[in-house]
Amino acid sequence: MNNLSLVMYDLDGTLVESVPDLAAALDKMLTDLDMPVAGESKTRLWVGNGIPALVKRALTDDISGDQPGKVDQPLFTEAYERFCFHYDKELGLHSYLYPGVVKFLQAMKKRGIKQAVITNKSEQFTHHLLKLMDIDHYFDWVSGGDSLSEMKPHPMPLLHAMKSLGAPTHHTLMIGDSINDIRAAKAAGVKVIGLPYGYNHGLPIEEANPDLVVSSLTELL
Numbered sequence: 001m002n003n004l005s006l007v008m009y010d011l012d013g014t015l016v017e018s019v020p021d022l023a024a025a026l027d028k029m030l031t032d033l034d035m036p037v038a039g040e041s042k043t044r045l046w047v048g049n050g051i052p053a054l055v056k057r058a059l060t061d062d063i064s065g066d067q068p069g070k071v072d073q074p075l076f077t078e079a080y081e082r083f084c085f086h087y088d089k090e091l092g093l094h095s096y097l098y099p100g101v102v103k104f105l106q107a108m109k110k111r112g113i114k115q116a117v118i119t120n121k122s123e124q125f126t127h128h129l130l131k132l133m134d135i136d137h138y139f140d141w142v143s144g145g146d147s148l149s150e151m152k153p154h155p156m157p158l159l160h161a162m163k164s165l166g167a168p169t170h171h172t173l174m175i176g177d178s179i180n181d182i183r184a185a186k187a188a189g190v191k192v193i194g195l196p197y198g199y200n201h202g203l204p205i206e207e208a209n210p211d212l213v214v215s216s217l218t219e220l221l
């Protein structure tokens, strides 16, 4: 990791085990709508493409539920509002940082390496969650799924962060837990490390072909 000037991190499933909060909010949303609850194991498969996709997948009980035409617009609007109401309350209650995260962030900061969060979670919840986890002060840049016109797997949020922070591609590293992170990093021309413990729609992260897989951030140190 010599010559690094920027490390970009995914959030859910990489820095924070956030499914417990997301599942609690989804289940409350589903209960409000008189629908069967989903639970953590299904939520784990659906996370990764932003909150609108998560809500649509929960409404259809299907990972392809976010495809156009699968969910009726008025139902989606109501569900999305219910989800945001509950998620705001559940945020940080059951989530926690994975082992080694703080140590890794501290080590990068000490080396003068810039750090960015590039998540598909909505920006308002992202800022709040980073504060609740007390890691907000490590980051020079935070971008959410609704910050720009495109989200991962599109490279736009990564390219935007690198340009704004003046970090060249060959001195930048992305670390993530899902195929969306790997595809976005490759499209942005940066090296990418995959973590196996997060949420990759139920598939091993190796299948997404990251440049390297490590068991944890501690191993990377």
Ligand SMILES: O=C(O)COP(=O)(O)O
Pocket: 010, 011, 012, 013, 047, 048, 049, 050, 051, 054, 118, 119, 120, 121, 122, 152, 178
């Ligand atoms: O909200 C999501 O879909 C997941 O966000 P992530 O990009 O931090 O994994």
Ligand SMILES: [Mg+2]
Pocket: 010, 011, 012, 013, 014, 048, 176, 177, 178, 198, 199
């Ligand atoms: Mg993730």
